[in-house]
Amino acid sequence: MKSKNTPILLTVFFAILAVSLFLRFKSPPTVDEQADTDPDKISFKFTVPANSRVGLLWEDDDTGESKRIGLKADPGALIKVEIEKGDPAIPALDELPKNFFFEVPADNADGAETEFQPGIKLVEFNNQQLSQSRFRFYWEDYSHPVLTELRRREKLDELVKDSTDELEFFTRILKWTHQQWKEGNPDPYPPFNALLILDWIRQGKTTGFCAQYAQVMVQSLQSFGHSARYVSLANHEVLEVWSNQHAKWIVMDPTDGIYYTDGKRPLNSYELFLALVENRIGEIQTVGAKHDPKRITGSYGVFSIATRNDHLAQNRPPSAILKDLWKERIHLITPHNKDLPYHEGKLRPVTTFVSDIYFPMNSANVKLLQPNAAGNVVLQLETDMPGFSRYQASVNGGPDERIPAMYIWELQPGRNTIEISAQNLMGVSGPRSKIVIEKK
Numbered sequence: 001m002k003s004k005n006t007p008i009l010l011t012v013f014f015a016i017l018a019v020s021l022f023l024r025f026k027s028p029p030t031v032d033e034q035a036d037t038d039p040d041k042i043s044f045k046f047t048v049p050a051n052s053r054v055g056l057l058w059e060d061d062d063t064g065e066s067k068r069i070g071l072k073a074d075p076g077a078l079i080k081v082e083i084e085k086g087d088p089a090i091p092a093l094d095e096l097p098k099n100f101f102f103e104v105p106a107d108n109a110d111g112a113e114t115e116f117q118p119g120i121k122l123v124e125f126n127n128q129q130l131s132q133s134r135f136r137f138y139w140e141d142y143s144h145p146v147l148t149e150l151r152r153r154e155k156l157d158e159l160v161k162d163s164t165d166e167l168e169f170f171t172r173i174l175k176w177t178h179q180q181w182k183e184g185n186p187d188p189y190p191p192f193n194a195l196l197i198l199d200w201i202r203q204g205k206t207t208g209f210c211a212q213y214a215q216v217m218v219q220s221l222q223s224f225g226h227s228a229r230y231v232s233l234a235n236h237e238v239l240e241v242w243s244n245q246h247a248k249w250i251v252m253d254p255t256d257g258i259y260y261t262d263g264k265r266p267l268n269s270y271e272l273f274l275a276l277v278e279n280r281i282g283e284i285q286t287v288g289a290k291h292d293p294k295r296i297t298g299s300y301g302v303f304s305i306a307t308r309n310d311h312l313a314q315n316r317p318p319s320a321i322l323k324d325l326w327k328e329r330i331h332l333i334t335p336h337n338k339d340l341p342y343h344e345g346k347l348r349p350v351t352t353f354v355s356d357i358y359f360p361m362n363s364a365n366v367k368l369l370q371p372n373a374a375g376n377v378v379l380q381l382e383t384d385m386p387g388f389s390r391y392q393a394s395v396n397g398g399p400d401e402r403i404p405a406m407y408i409w410e411l412q413p414g415r416n417t418i419e420i421s422a423q424n425l426m427g428v429s430g431p432r433s434k435i436v437i438e439k440k
Helices: 006-024 145-153 156-160 166-178 194-202 210-222 269-277 293-299 318-328
Strands: 030-034 041-047 053-059 066-071 078-084 101-104 114-117 120-126 228-233 237-243 248-253 258-261 285-287 303-306 329-332 365-369 377-382 388-395 401-403 406-409 414-424 433-439
Touching: 145 156, 145 194, 145 210, 156 166, 166 210, 166 237, 166 248, 166 258, 194 210, 210 228, 210 237, 269 293, 269 303, 318 329, 365 433, 377 414, 388 406
Parallel strands: none
Antiparallel strands: 030 041, 041 078, 053 066, 053 101, 101 365, 114 120, 120 433, 228 237, 228 303, 237 248, 248 258, 258 285, 303 329, 365 377, 377 406, 388 401, 388 414, 414 433
């Protein structure tokens, strides 16, 4: 049971840890005068340096994970911080920590360079962002034995061997899935298990339509460590796979063996929806078959995104999964589509925020802290990658090397470049965050 002093103890712990961290990684904040306050409290004031944000950094005592609290304050603002003194069993602070960390934001206006310390200039900060979805998504364990056996038995490694890039990798699995059987109405309805779907169809026990094509392709992609999810359309089932190459979700239709582009990059369901309601279907191109605008107009006017693809881990009969599908699909409500979706009188999950369903994946998000006294910077890394294994960085064009979540980047005179990515247990790397700093 937590004591009533727990919040006070945690606050003191955070403050003490902030001091210990920044005795090593000192930033240059200017602490103003000690404020006259209650004798049971300690407080101080300081001015936020230009081109900075301020926060408090600590380490979780259960997991060892680095955490942070962001304090909202504009550059140049005078900040007053007040902390209650702790339990007598723990030495109380005699003074407030002198060194909070100061984070350099990545949102420089018009790509302008920022000199955040004399002789040290931030030239580029292309930072990958974390998901901001308010919904919980459930991802399959990439090491599930069914996925391992699917990849081995169907010789998928040989199928994707020598793919020139990630999109070709996806396309080969798309075409393979499309070619596995002739579409029909599944009866009996097979389990949500790619191995059993293929076995039952090959044995003549049943057949499959769009849902089975999607399930086989999703699990084939998962067997290589790629995040994929189901998408329900007006009268069709497809899937979207997260592309690290393009840093976006892209839709693939294994029933027809196709995907769509705007002539430059592959598209997702939402982009096809917008093209439909904005009368821009003429801009869309189909890859894998002859372009059929009716497929888009007949299907993509309504779409919903599945919140889970962990049906192997669930190991539930298909009847139970199908019964719950209505509450596991998120519908986007827009000015073009204001009707609320219902299932047997029950409102399906809805959102008006595109970010709830179109969020980034596999990001290595970087907090860039102000240079310390040695002229180096500290990078604090965070990710929400499913099956995360490690962070890796390429410094000044060198090979990728493993780095810790709290990394000291030692700057050399001249231009310094670092590219950072997260990697999962299957060896798949996410989009790269890039920072360029000029040091005199």
